[in-house]
Amino acid sequence: MSKPKIVTIIQARTTSTRLPGKVLLPIVGKPMLYRMYERVKNSSLVEQVVIATSTSEDDDPITELCSMAGMECFRGSLTDLLDRHYQAGKLNNADAIAKIPSDCPLIDYKIIDKIFSFYLENHEKYDYVSNLHPATYPDGNDVEIISMNALEKGWKEAKRSLEREHTTPYFWENKNIFRNANIAWESGLDYSSSHRWTIDYPEDFFFIKKVYDQLYPSNPKFGLEDILELLKRKPELMQINSKYAGKYWYENHLDELNNIEEYKQNINLSDKNEQ
Numbered sequence: 125m126s127k128p129k130i131v132t133i134i135q136a137r138t139t140s141t142r143l144p145g146k147v148l149l150p151i152v153g154k155p156m157l158y159r160m161y162e163r164v165k166n167s168s169l170v171e172q173v174v175i176a177t178s179t180s181e182d183d184d185p186i187t188e189l190c191s192m193a194g195m196e197c198f199r200g201s202l203t204d205l206l207d208r209h210y211q212a213g214k215l216n217n218a219d220a221i222a223k224i225p226s227d228c229p230l231i232d233y234k235i236i237d238k239i240f241s242f243y244l245e246n247h248e249k250y251d252y253v254s255n256l257h258p259a260t261y262p263d264g265n266d267v268e269i270i271s272m273n274a275l276e277k278g279w280k281e282a283k284r285s286l287e288r289e290h291t292t293p294y295f296w297e298n299k300n301i302f303r304n305a306n307i308a309w310e311s312g313l314d315y316s317s318s319h320r321w322t323i324d325y326p327e328d329f330f331f332i333k334k335v336y337d338q339l340y341p342s343n344p345k346f347g348l349e350d351i352l353e354l355l356k357r358k359p360e361l362m363q364i365n366s367k368y369a370g371k372y373w374y375e376n377h378l379d380e381l382n383n384i385e386e387y388k389q390n391i392n393l394s395d396k397n398e399q
Contacts, residue, residue, distance in 0.1 A: 128219035166233035178202035264321030
């Protein structure tokens with residue numbers, strides 16, 4: 125059985141509505157996107173990494189950064205992220221793509237390894253593997269792997285705007301079409317709504333920058349357990365962006381999703397989180 129080629133795609137743009145240019149904000153002396161790339165490359169199973177941005181001139185700074193830092197770059201649709209991922213995978217002769225968003229600069233490479241390992245051992249059994257449905261890790265450790273066969277099917281068949289814009293809803297909504305698997309945090313804990321390690325708002329950036337400032341200089345490969353230990357010692361750090369804990373992109377799309385009640389249950393979306 126041959127090992128499938130997984131191309132890891134970090135999607136990035138500068139036109140974030142809540143925090144424009146966030147991927148280029150400096151963290152320990154380098155743009156956040158570079159720190160994100162650096163963390164993904166720490167994985168022992170990740171091989172080819174592609175920064176997938178848009179053809180908009182607003183994203184020219186991303187391609188310039190990629191050129192200077194030696195990061196491979198692909199440019200595609202600004203709004204159709206499903207097409208962007210499919211075209212990047214196809215261009216690079218992928219058997220599967222791993223989708224890791226650029227707003228996860230605290231992602232733990234050991235979590236990436238865990239999802240990759242499961243997929244590599246079971247790629248003939250599953251079309252879509254993630255750690256998000258339901259999520260259990262702290263928010264900001266997102267890893268999704270989709271076979272190119274499944275990605276092509278979704279690329280041809282997905283019609284709704286949120287399916288195109290957010291890449292993967294068509295796969296995790298249609299369990300009758302795709303063979304899906306979810307990887308839960310082995311601790312048995314669920315910090316997905318209580319620990320916000322992703323970046324959408326200025327407060328998120330301030331939190332992430334504080335974590336880097338505290339941990340990176342002595343341990344550039346710091347991981348999930350290191351961050352949790354830091355938060356035990358300095359619980360005030362969690363207060364920086366605590367008002368956004370439990371907020372997710374899909375809150376603006378619930379009326380477009382199928383099986384809303386089942387979906388809410390699967391992603392642990394409580395009434396409190398909807399407020």
